[in-house]
Amino acid sequence: MTAPFAAAAWVASGQSPRAAARQRYHLRVTPQRLQLRRTETSGTVLDVALGTFSARAIGAAGACVVDLQGAPLCIDFTEYDAGGAVARAPLRRAARALRGRRARRAFLSAATSRP
Amino acid sequence: MTAAGIFLTHRRSPRIRRHFRRLVEESGSLVDWHFVYSHDTGARPTTSLVADDPAEVLATRHAAMERNGGVQGGYVDTLLLPLLRSLAADQLWAIEYDVDYAGRWSDLFDQFADNDADLLTTTLLRRRDQEQWPWWASAGSPSWVAEEQWLRSLNPLMRLSRPLVNAYCVAMADPAWRGHYEFTLPTLASVSGFVVEDLGGDGPFTPDARRGRIYVGRTPAGRPDDQTFGFRPVRRRYFHERPEAFPRAGLVYHPVKPGVPAWTRETMNVRDTT
Numbered sequence: 001m002t003a004p005f006a007a008a009a010w011v012a013s014g015q016s017p018r019a020a021a022r023q024r025y026h027l028r029v030t031p032q033r034l035q036l037r038r039t040e041t042s043g044t045v046l047d048v049a050l051g052t053f054s055a056r057a058i059g060a061a062g063a064c065v066v067d068l069q070g071a072p073l074c075i076d077f078t079e080y081d082a083g084g085a086v087a088r089a090p091l092r093r094a095a096r097a098l099r100g101r102r103a104r105r106a107f108l109s110a111a112t113s114r115p
Numbered sequence: 116m117t118a119a120g121i122f123l124t125h126r127r128s129p130r131i132r133r134h135f136r137r138l139v140e141e142s143g144s145l146v147d148w149h150f151v152y153s154h155d156t157g158a159r160p161t162t163s164l165v166a167d168d169p170a171e172v173l174a175t176r177h178a179a180m181e182r183n184g185g186v187q188g189g190y191v192d193t194l195l196l197p198l199l200r201s202l203a204a205d206q207l208w209a210i211e212y213d214v215d216y217a218g219r220w221s222d223l224f225d226q227f228a229d230n231d232a233d234l235l236t237t238t239l240l241r242r243r244d245q246e247q248w249p250w251w252a253s254a255g256s257p258s259w260v261a262e263e264q265w266l267r268s269l270n271p272l273m274r275l276s277r278p279l280v281n282a283y284c285v286a287m288a289d290p291a292w293r294g295h296y297e298f299t300l301p302t303l304a305s306v307s308g309f310v311v312e313d314l315g316g317d318g319p320f321t322p323d324a325r326r327g328r329i330y331v332g333r334t335p336a337g338r339p340d341d342q343t344f345g346f347r348p349v350r351r352r353y354f355h356e357r358p359e360a361f362p363r364a365g366l367v368y369h370p371v372k373p374g375v376p377a378w379t380r381e382t383m384n385v386r387d388t389t
Contacts, residue, residue, distance in 0.1 A: 011285055012281060012284070012285070013171070013172050013281075013287075014167050014168075014171040014172050014284075015171060017172075018167065021167070021200050021281060022281070023278050023282065025285075038278070038282065038307060038308060040308075041308035042308070043309070044259060044306070044307060045282045045285055045286050045303075046285055046288070047259045068175070068289060068290070069290055070174055070175070070178065071173075071174035071175045071287075071289075071290075072174065072288075073288055
């Protein structure tokens with residue numbers, strides 16, 4: 001059985017979208033589905049069955065690409081400062097990268113397991 | 116709030132250039148306009164804007180556009196949305212060359228500068244308001260969207276928020292969304308909880324404060340005799356060329372075809388190859 005997963009993430013369509021193109025969403029993986037909801041209103045934007053997409057990590061810490069039958073979505077669990085900038089302090093940046101990697105690992109595990 | 120916009124044309128001529136210059140000059144600091152020339156039926160127009168590849172930003176829609184043989188007939192979103200996403204502004208306008216305003220453009224845009232709707236467009240109607248709209252036949256949506264929630268709009272003049280541009284590009288990765296973007300855009304915006312408003316007119320999404328203003332267009336009751344914004348009638352001269360041909364001041368008009376053949380379902384504005 002797939003483990004449930006829920007976290008906030010930055011999402012944009014494309015493999016490597018510009019930072020300005022990202023928006024924050026609530027992302028949830030249930031035993032059957034991947035769901036994206038808006039953080040402001042919790043309105044659904046995407047709700048697709050597991051098994052209809054593939055997911056893989058990409059280079060940036062916390063980032064991965066979900067491929068929906070040829071349509072890539074970049075999902076990034078990394079925390080950013082206002083304006084989408086990475087933290088300037090090295091320790092803070094490293095801590096955020098670590099949390100991003102952990103969230104990504106948990107997401108990939110949940111999203112690519114099969115019920 | 117900052118605003119930027121795209122002026123989209125599939126023809127280039129001195130008359131269209133003058134129309135664009137009036138738009139830029141009269142908009143002033145309200146909207147930062149960019150000229151975009153769609154030189155063929157694809158989704159990569161000629162423009163100074165640097166945007167992500169439409170085949171990545173809207174991959175599923177782009178593939179459908181290619182099967183369709185071009186953006187004409189419902190896939191202009193594959194051209195517009197990547198460009199809108201590239202603009203550095205909060206409010207993102209798109210206007211086609213055949214939209215005109217019987218007045219000073221700043222008088223129009225000033226009315227919306229403080230409006231926080233995510234989608235402002237025209238002729239927003241529910242399915243039950245216009246059952247005979249021809250593009251319902253090709254429409255499709257994911258199972259979490261009921262057909263009773265389907266909307267249609269007419270988008271030669273529209274404004275989107277940055278979050279809506281992002282959400283639309285993300286949502287359209289689901290191949291269950293199918294059909295004309297005048298269906299997919301307002302429907303996705305509405306079912307995802309974005310604020311959707313008609314720019315004016317007299318429809319179900321027209322705020323009371325703008326009822327009967329901005330334009331005259333189709334309503335659930337049908338096509339009004341004095342329609343200014345719709346499929347017809349076609350005007351042949353811009354407002355700056357012949358203001359007396361625009362019977363009501365302070366309204367937007369569509370279509371204005373300055374030496375350009377009118378859109379038909381047979382030709383669908385497929386570009387000349389000459």
